[in-house]
Structures are given as structure tokens and as C-alpha cells.
Amino acid sequence: xxxxxxxxxxxxxxxxxxxxxxxxxxxxxxxxxxxxxxxxxxxxxxxxxxxxxxxxxxxxxxxxxxxxxxxxxxxxxxxxxxxxxxxxxxxxxxxxxxxxxxxxxxxxxxxxxxxxxxxxxxxxxxxxxxxxxxxxxxxxxxxxxxxxxxxxxxxxxxxxxxxxxxxxxxxxxxxxxxxxxxxxxxxxxxxxxxxxxxxxxxxxxxxxxxxxxxxxxxxxxxxxxxxxxxxxxxxxxxxxxxxxxxxxxxxxxxxxxxxxxxxxxxxxxxxx
Amino acid sequence: xxxxxxxxxxxxxxxxxxxxxxxxxxxxxxxxxxxxxxxxxxxxxxxxxxxxxxxxxxxxxxxxxxxxxxxxxxxxxxxxxxxxxxxxxxxxxxxxxxxxxxxxxxxxxxxxxxxxxxxxxxxxxxxxxxxxxxxxxxxxxxxxxxxxxxxxxxxxxxxxxxxxxxxxxxxxxxxxxxxxxxxxxxxxxxxxxxxxxxxxxxxxxxxxxxxxxxxxxxxxxxxxxxxxxxxxxxxxxxxxxxxxxxxxxxxxxxxxxxxxxxxxxxxxxxxxxxxxxxxxxxxxxxxxxxxxxxxxxxxxxxxxxxxxxxxxxxxxxxxxxxxxxxxxxxxxxxxxxxxxxxxxxxxxxxxxxxxxxxxxxxxxxxxxxxxxxxxxxxxxxxxxxxxxxxxxxxxxxxxxxxxxxxxxxxxxxxxxxxxxxxxxxxxxxxxxxxxxxxxxxxxxxxxxxxxxxx
Numbered sequence: 105x106x107x108x109x110x111x112x113x114x115x116x117x118x119x120x121x122x123x124x125x126x127x128x129x130x131x132x133x134x135x136x137x138x139x140x141x142x143x144x145x146x147x148x149x150x151x152x153x154x155x156x157x158x159x160x161x162x163x164x165x166x167x168x169x170x171x172x173x174x175x176x177x178x179x180x181x182x183x184x185x186x187x188x189x190x191x192x193x194x195x196x197x198x199x200x201x202x203x204x205x206x207x208x209x210x211x212x213x214x215x216x217x218x219x220x221x222x223x224x225x226x227x228x229x230x231x232x233x234x235x236x237x238x239x240x241x242x243x244x245x246x247x248x249x250x251x252x253x254x255x256x257x258x259x260x261x262x263x264x265x266x267x268x269x270x271x272x273x274x275x276x277x278x279x280x281x282x283x284x285x286x287x288x289x290x291x292x293x294x295x296x297x298x299x300x301x302x303x304x305x306x307x308x309x310x311x312x313x314x315x316x317x318x319x320x321x322x323x324x325x326x327x328x329x330x331x332x333x334x335x336x337x338x339x340x341x342x343x344x345x346x347x348x349x350x351x352x353x354x355x356x357x358x359x360x361x362x363x364x365x366x367x368x369x370x371x372x373x374x375x376x
Numbered sequence: 377x378x379x380x381x382x383x384x385x386x387x388x389x390x391x392x393x394x395x396x397x398x399x400x401x402x403x404x405x406x407x408x409x410x411x412x413x414x415x416x417x418x419x420x421x422x423x424x425x426x427x428x429x430x431x432x433x434x435x436x437x438x439x440x441x442x443x444x445x446x447x448x449x450x451x452x453x454x455x456x457x458x459x460x461x462x463x464x465x466x467x468x469x470x471x472x473x474x475x476x477x478x479x480x481x482x483x484x485x486x487x488x489x490x491x492x493x494x495x496x497x498x499x500x501x502x503x504x505x506x507x508x509x510x511x512x513x514x515x516x517x518x519x520x521x522x523x524x525x526x527x528x529x530x531x532x533x534x535x536x537x538x539x540x541x542x543x544x545x546x547x548x549x550x551x552x553x554x555x556x557x558x559x560x561x562x563x564x565x566x567x568x569x570x571x572x573x574x575x576x577x578x579x580x581x582x583x584x585x586x587x588x589x590x591x592x593x594x595x596x597x598x599x600x601x602x603x604x605x606x607x608x609x610x611x612x613x614x615x616x617x618x619x620x621x622x623x624x625x626x627x628x629x630x631x632x633x634x635x636x637x638x639x640x641x642x643x644x645x646x647x648x649x650x651x652x653x654x655x656x657x658x659x660x661x662x663x664x665x666x667x668x669x670x671x672x673x674x675x676x677x678x679x680x681x682x683x684x685x686x687x688x689x690x691x692x693x694x695x696x697x698x699x700x701x702x703x704x705x706x707x708x709x710x711x712x713x714x715x716x717x718x719x720x721x722x723x724x725x726x727x728x729x730x731x732x733x734x735x736x737x738x739x740x741x742x743x744x745x746x747x748x749x750x751x752x753x754x755x756x757x758x759x760x761x762x763x764x765x766x767x768x769x770x771x772x773x774x775x776x777x778x779x780x781x782x783x784x785x786x787x788x789x790x791x792x793x794x795x796x797x798x799x800x801x802x803x804x805x806x807x808x809x810x811x812x813x814x815x816x817x818x819x820x821x822x823x824x825x826x827x828x829x830x
Binding site: 135137138141144148151160161164165167168171172173176177179180183184239240241280281 | 512
């Protein structure tokens with residue numbers, strides 16, 4: 105390999121070590137997100153190799169499409185289906201592990217055999233190809249839109265078909281048309297006008313205090329009593345609402361003072 | 377003459393080539409400038425927002441409070457570093473780094489000025505000039521999203537996870553509109569290199585011929601940087617702090633740094649693509665010296681500050697969008713509009729390239745196309761509104777029919793009840809072979825007769 109530069113050789117050795125470590129990590133990591141990240145590392149290294157060999161456009165597209173879009177969607181799905189999802193290490197097919205050993209050995213022999221008999225041509229590089237169109241992007245465009253035009257268009261048609269198919273499969277007709285914000289608001293006022301118990305302004309926020317700031321902590325009304333509407337009905341139903349003794353108003357008779365002065369007064373349950 | 381290429385101190389040849397030295401100097405200067413700009417922008421934002429809200433804002437540390445962000449930075453660095461127990465530690469550690477490094481990297485291809493002389497050597501004020509500079513920025517920013525998404529995932533808590541998912545969806549959707557708006561510029565400039573695009577804007581800035589691309593880019597860049605009114609991933613009213621809720625100390629500072637550097641990067645990209653890059657604005661450009669030497673850096677910085685001001689202005693005035701409205705804007709408005717616009721741009725470019733096209737023909741064609749475009753938009757809007765009113769009418773009719781149809785036998789067949797409809801009680805026929813039914817699927821005859829309904 106006489107015509108690789110020093111920089112390229114250096115990049116190759118650094119990049120190949122990182123990408124092999126990434127590939128090993130992909131296989132051996134137990135958490136699926138770690139595996140996805142290792143795959144990203146491998147892809148980034150691949151992009152660097154493309155760039156080092158003069159295929160700048162390909163390198164950048166590799167990052168944008170594979171790392172930026174495809175792996176991101178993968179991660180998106182992984183995050184949606186479960187934060188804690190770990191791969192089960194139980195064999196689903198009996199004897200799978202033992203069967204893997206001869207197959208791996210056979211594959212290794214095939215690889216070695218092919219590599220030993222391969223008749224690799226002289227190393228050409230991308231300079232001549234890039235110079236043909238006056239730059240990497242231009243020469244790639246010339247090829248894509250002349251010689252490989254048909255393949256390019258067909259692959260885009262396949263992609264569009266699959267996207268449309270996914271949309272058709274996941275599409276669901278609504279049984280009732282969606283109500284707009286305006287209609288919901290009008291409806292709410294109508295119900296309120298009929299005398300129903302509806303909150304027009306939205307429900308009050310939960311309470312924010314020095315020691316407690318969470319959805320299970322009720323806000324206090326001006327008279328010091330906890331506001332029932334400020335806590336979710338589910339929490340009220342489970343009876344897990346963090347309670348406050350009604351605070352005495354200034355000037356009122358201090359009958360609750362002994363409880364309120366205790367440090368953990370806030371932890372008592374409300375009995376409503 | 378080897379000494380011309382190497383750095384020579386007092387006659388001693390260090391064998392360090394000048395191009396290497398200049399690159400190092402430019403890189404360090406760029407890094408320092410970005411960090412200082414971040415400190416400045418935080419102060420600028422706080423002061424401008426206070427001014428808009430008729431407050432005073434930080435005014436204690438340093439003149440006019442200018443050193444406030446420095447003091448805050450020191451404070452942030454000295455805070456306790458908390459790692460949640462549920463966190464995935466390596467990823468939790470990696471995420472802020474992944475978010476900050478691409479933010480710095482993206483800036484490398486932005487041209488700050490034309491050729492200048494540093495230590496007697498001619499060089500352009502740009503760290504690297506890649507032939508695919510703009511795509512490089514897209515690539516690097518797509519790596520930067522990983523920082524946010526992984527931060528959300530690795531925190532091991534719900535709000536950050538929701539923030540991370542939101543931000544990945546948001547950035548993927550807005551990157552499409554962004555890429556399409558770039559495509560118009562590529563068609564006009566005939567190149568993807570940032571310096572080439574600036575050079576192609578010598579006569580007119582692209583914001584004039586490509587105004588729609590420019591507007592779409594400006595909207596998309598606000599979405600891309602997670603800034604108000606598109607700051608859904610860190611919506612404090614809904615998600616506490618979003619993806620960085622669990623982060624403290626320097627890790628949080630890195631996210632902060634990345635956000636402000638991204639702000640500068642997308643603004644610089646907008647300037648480079650649509651606002652003439654480092655070129656002087658019109659009245660100044662009449663002076664021939666305005667686009668030479670170090671002056672262009674001033675124009676660039678002024679444009680940059682104007683953009684930052686606009687970002688702050690948006691934050692000070694606009695309420696946050698709801699998530700579905702935000703997605704609707706991205707997918708149903710920005711992407712279709714930019715697709716149609718791109719088609720128009722391509723047609724105009726092709727007509728120009730063919731050569732038998734002069735201004736006298738081009739202007740009426742452009743006007744006609746623009747009129748057609750507006751007409752199509754209006755027609756679509758009218759159709760949408762008709763659809764909505766038709767829906768409402770049919771909904772009213774359906775509701776009326778449902779209210780009258782008390783038995784739930786729509787059209788003679790028993791159908792599942794619609795919301796708000798009571799199904800008439802149907803007395804089930806007793807099963808002929810109750811025992812068999814039980815043995816067949818393990819249900820009692822009463823359960824079987826109730827048809828699964830309780």
C-alpha cells in the first residue's frame with residue numbers, strides 16, 4: 105500500500121481500533137441502548153474512513169442518514185418501548201449456542217479462504233474519479249443522474265412505497281371528528297351555564313412549599329384550608345395526598361399551633 | 377526558501393509548518409470567541425428580556441452586570457455533582473459531552489471574513505473550507521441531538537425521558553424543512569461550500585430571490601435549537617426542566633453552553649446562506665474597502681448580534697406552542713411549502729441555465745408562478761375550512777341521529793354504542809347446552825350470555 109499518506113495511515117489505525125471496539129461492544133453489551141450507541145460509533149468511524157479516502161460526500165451522508173436519522177429512530181423506538189428493557193439471556197431455540205460454534209468456525213474458514221485466494225487489484229484511490237467531474241460532489245452527481253439514474257429512482261420509489269405502506273397500516277379513522285379547542289371551550293361554558301360543577305379557568309396548581317413541591321401536595325385556599333381541586337382525583341382516591349393542617353390565620357385562635365410547629369407537620373395525611 | 381514555510385524564531389527553524397500554526401491559532405481563537413460569545417449572550421438575553429418585561433435584570437457584577445454569567449459559571453462549576461441512582465452512569469456522563477462537542481465542531485466551516493494577513497501569511501478567516509460545508513453542519517448537528525436524547529434516557533426518570541423523546545421527534549421533523557430550504561441555496565449558488573455560497577452572494581443576498589427558503593430556515597432553526605416558542609423538550613410548565621432535569625453542576629453547564637453555541641451556529645449559518653455572510657450591507661458596500669481585510673468580521677458580528685437579538689425577542693414575546701400544533705406546523709406547513717418552492721426554484725434555475733432567458737422573461741414568469749402558488753395556498757385553505765364546516769354539520773346530524781336512535785340499533789343491526797349512547801338491554805336467549813359451554817371455554821353460562829359485557 106505504497107500510496108497512502110501518513111495522515112491516512114494514522115487515521116486508519118486509530119479509527120479501525122475504535123470501530124472494532126465498538127463492534128465488540130455491540131455484541132457484548134447487555135443493555136440494548138448501549139449496543140445501539142456502539143453501532144453509532146462504528147458508523148461514525150466508517151464515515152471518517154470514507155472522508156479520509158476522498159469520498160467526502162459519502163462520509164457526510166453516512167452520518168446524516170445512518171447516524172442522524174436511522175439510528176435516531178431506532179433509539180426513539182427503544183426508548184418508547186421500555187427504559188429498562190434488557191435482552192433476555194435465555195435461549196429461545198434449544199441448542200442454539202452449541203450450534204453457533206460450528207457455524208462461526210465455518211464462516212471464519214470461508215472468510216479466510218476467500219481472502220487468501222482473492223486477487224486484489226492495485227490500489228487506485230478516488231482522486232481520478234473525483235477529478236472527472238471537477239469535484240467529489242459533481243462527479244458523484246454525474247454518475248447518479250446518468251448511469252445509475254434508474255437504480256436511484258427505483259430505490260427511491262421502493263422507499264416511498266414502504267413509507268406509504270407503513271402509514272396505511274397504522275392509519276386509524278376517528279369514530280367522532282376531533283373537537284377543536286374553541287368547541288371544547290364553548291361546550292364547557294354551556295355546561296357551566298346549566299349549573300354543572302365545571303371549572304372554567306382550569307384547575308389550580310398543586311402547592312409549592314419550601315419542603316414539598318409535588319403533585320400530591322395540595323395548594324392552600326385563602327382561608328388556609330387545602331384545596332381539593334389542586335390534587336389529582338386519582339391521588340385523592342388512593343388517599344395518598346400529602347396533607348397540611350389548616351394554618352391558623354393571623355389573629356385567629358391558635359388551636360392548631362402545637363401541630364403546625366412540629367417539623368414534620370406537612371407529612372400528615374389529610375382527612376377530607 | 378524552506379524558511380518561508382516554517383515557523384522561525386530568532387533564526388531557529390522550529391520545523392513547524394505555517395499552515396499548521398495558522399490552523400491552531402484560528403482554532404483556538406474560534407473556541408475562545410465562542411465561549412466569550414456564550415457568556416455575552418447569556419447576559420444579553422437576560423438584559424434584553426428584562427428590558428422587554430420592564431425589569432432591570434442583572435446589573436451588579438461588573439459594569440452593567442456584564443460579568444454576571446462569569447460569576448454564574450463559577451458558581452455552577454462549584455456545585456455538587458449529583459448522579460441519580462437510577463441513572464445509566466456511562467451514558468449519563470457521555471450525554472453532555474456529546475451535546476457540547478458537536479456544537480463547537482459545527483462552527484469550523486463558517487467563514488468569518490475574506491483573505492487576511494496573519495504574521496505576513498495570507499489566509500482566509502475560516503478554519504476549514506469543505507466542499508460540502510453545509511452538509512457537514514447538518515451531520516454534526518444530527519450527532520448533537522444524541523446528547524439530548526441520551527441525556528433524557530439515561531437520567532432514569534420520566535420527565536427527562538419525555539423531553540428527550542420530544543426533542544428527537546422535533547429535531548428530525550424540522551431538519552427536513554431545514555434541508556429543503558438549503559437545497560434552494562445550493563441550486564442558486566451551484567456549490568455546497570460555505571465560502572462558495574458567500575462568494576455567490578456578491579451581487580444580491582439570497583434572502584431576496586429565495587425569501588421563502590430563508591423564512592423557512594429561520595423558523596426551522598428556532599425549532600432546531602429548542603428555543604422559545606419551540607422549547608418543548610424543556611417546557612418547564614410541563615416537564616420540569618425536560619432532558620436536563622437531573623443534571624447538575626458542570627454537566628448542566630455543558631448543556632447550557634451547547635444551547636448558546638448552537639444559537640450562534642444556526643444564526644451564523646443563516647447569515648452565511650441568506651444574508652451575504654461577511655459581506656457589508658448595502659450602503660456600506662459602496663465603499664470598496666468594506667469587503668476587504670478585517671472589516672468584514674465586524675459586519676458578521678453585527679449581523680450575528682441582530683440574529684441573537686431576534687431570538688431573544690421571540691422568547692420575550694411568544695408563548696410556547698402546543699406539541700401537536702408544533703408538529704402540524706412542521707409537517708403540514710413548512711415541508712409542503714418548501715417542496716413547492718423548491719420545485720419553482722429548480723424550474724427557474726433550469727430556465728436560466730438553458731440560456732435563452734433574460735430578466736424581461738424571467739420576472740413575469742416568477743410573478744405568475746408566485747401568483748399560482750398563492751392561489752393554490754388559498755384554495756387549500758378554503759378547502760380545509762369547507763371540510764371543517766362540513767364535518768361540523770355531519771357531526772351535528774350524526775349526533776341528532778344518535779339521540780333519536782335510543783335503542784342503538786343503527787340501521788336495523790345491533791352495533792356497539794357510540795360515546796354517550798345507552799345500549800338497550802337485550803334479554804339474552806338461554807343457552808341450550810350450558811354444560812358444554814362451560815367445558816368448551818371455561819366460562820359460566822351467565823358470563824357467556826352477557827357477551828363479555830359486565
